[in-house]
Amino acid sequence: MKGKLVPTQGSTELKESHMRITWATWHLASVFGWGIGAILIKTSQEQNGESSDFIVQPIMYAMFFASLLVLIGTKGKHPGWVVLLIIGILLILGN
Secondary structure, eight states: OTTOSSOOOOOSOOOHHHHHHHHHHHHHHHHHHHHHHHHHHHHHHOOOHHHHHHHHHHHHHHHHHHHHHHHHHTTTOSTHHHHHHHHHHHHHHHO
16 A cells, blocks of 8 residues: 555455445535535526636536546546546536
8 A cells, every 4th residue: 555646455344334434425425516516507597707706616626626536546447537527627618
Protein backbone atom coordinates (compact mmCIF):
# COMPACT_ATOMS: atom_id res chain seq x y z
CA MET A 1 0.00 0.00 0.00
CA LYS A 2 2.97 2.28 0.45
CA GLY A 3 3.42 4.69 -2.45
CA LYS A 4 -0.09 4.17 -3.83
CA LEU A 5 -2.66 6.92 -4.12
CA VAL A 6 -5.68 4.61 -3.86
CA PRO A 7 -5.60 1.83 -1.26
CA THR A 8 -6.12 -1.58 -2.82
CA GLN A 9 -5.41 -3.91 0.09
CA GLY A 10 -8.72 -5.38 1.22
CA SER A 11 -9.45 -7.58 4.17
CA THR A 12 -11.27 -10.87 4.19
CA GLU A 13 -13.66 -9.68 6.86
CA LEU A 14 -15.47 -6.40 7.39
CA LYS A 15 -17.16 -5.53 10.63
CA GLU A 16 -20.90 -4.88 10.54
CA SER A 17 -20.31 -1.21 11.36
CA HIS A 18 -17.98 -0.90 8.34
CA MET A 19 -20.56 -2.45 6.05
CA ARG A 20 -23.25 -0.13 7.38
CA ILE A 21 -21.20 3.03 6.79
CA THR A 22 -20.20 1.81 3.31
CA TRP A 23 -23.86 1.20 2.48
CA ALA A 24 -24.90 4.59 3.88
CA THR A 25 -22.12 6.43 2.03
CA TRP A 26 -23.07 4.75 -1.24
CA HIS A 27 -26.67 5.92 -0.92
CA LEU A 28 -25.68 9.31 0.47
CA ALA A 29 -23.88 10.07 -2.79
CA SER A 30 -27.11 9.32 -4.68
CA VAL A 31 -29.13 11.61 -2.42
CA PHE A 32 -26.60 14.42 -2.88
CA GLY A 33 -26.63 13.85 -6.65
CA TRP A 34 -30.41 14.20 -6.82
CA GLY A 35 -30.24 17.30 -4.62
CA ILE A 36 -27.59 18.92 -6.81
CA GLY A 37 -29.66 18.06 -9.88
CA ALA A 38 -32.71 19.77 -8.36
CA ILE A 39 -30.65 22.87 -7.56
CA LEU A 40 -29.33 23.02 -11.12
CA ILE A 41 -32.82 22.62 -12.62
CA LYS A 42 -34.20 25.41 -10.43
CA THR A 43 -31.19 27.63 -11.18
CA SER A 44 -31.64 27.14 -14.93
CA GLN A 45 -35.20 28.50 -14.66
CA GLU A 46 -34.17 31.73 -12.91
CA GLN A 47 -33.10 34.91 -14.68
CA ASN A 48 -30.68 36.22 -12.04
CA GLY A 49 -27.20 35.51 -13.44
CA GLU A 50 -25.12 36.56 -10.43
CA SER A 51 -26.65 34.17 -7.93
CA SER A 52 -26.75 31.32 -10.46
CA ASP A 53 -23.00 31.73 -11.15
CA PHE A 54 -22.37 31.48 -7.42
CA ILE A 55 -24.32 28.20 -7.35
CA VAL A 56 -23.22 26.65 -10.65
CA GLN A 57 -19.47 27.26 -10.52
CA PRO A 58 -18.72 25.30 -7.33
CA ILE A 59 -20.89 22.44 -8.60
CA MET A 60 -19.06 22.52 -11.94
CA TYR A 61 -15.63 22.34 -10.27
CA ALA A 62 -16.85 19.58 -7.96
CA MET A 63 -18.02 17.53 -10.97
CA PHE A 64 -14.64 17.88 -12.69
CA PHE A 65 -12.78 16.94 -9.50
CA ALA A 66 -15.14 14.01 -8.87
CA SER A 67 -14.63 12.84 -12.45
CA LEU A 68 -10.86 12.88 -12.00
CA LEU A 69 -11.15 11.13 -8.64
CA VAL A 70 -13.28 8.30 -10.06
CA LEU A 71 -11.02 8.03 -13.14
CA ILE A 72 -7.91 7.64 -10.98
CA GLY A 73 -9.58 5.56 -8.27
CA THR A 74 -10.98 2.98 -10.68
CA LYS A 75 -8.26 3.22 -13.33
CA GLY A 76 -10.99 4.24 -15.77
CA LYS A 77 -12.89 0.97 -15.34
CA HIS A 78 -16.03 2.54 -13.86
CA PRO A 79 -18.01 4.69 -16.32
CA GLY A 80 -19.07 7.12 -13.60
CA TRP A 81 -16.13 9.39 -14.41
CA VAL A 82 -17.49 9.93 -17.93
CA VAL A 83 -20.92 10.95 -16.61
CA LEU A 84 -19.39 13.38 -14.11
CA LEU A 85 -17.19 14.87 -16.84
CA ILE A 86 -20.21 15.32 -19.14
CA ILE A 87 -22.11 17.07 -16.33
CA GLY A 88 -19.16 19.44 -15.84
CA ILE A 89 -18.95 20.19 -19.55
CA LEU A 90 -22.70 20.80 -19.78
CA LEU A 91 -22.44 23.20 -16.87
CA ILE A 92 -19.74 25.16 -18.73
CA LEU A 93 -21.83 25.23 -21.91
CA GLY A 94 -24.99 26.23 -20.07
CA ASN A 95 -23.36 28.93 -17.97
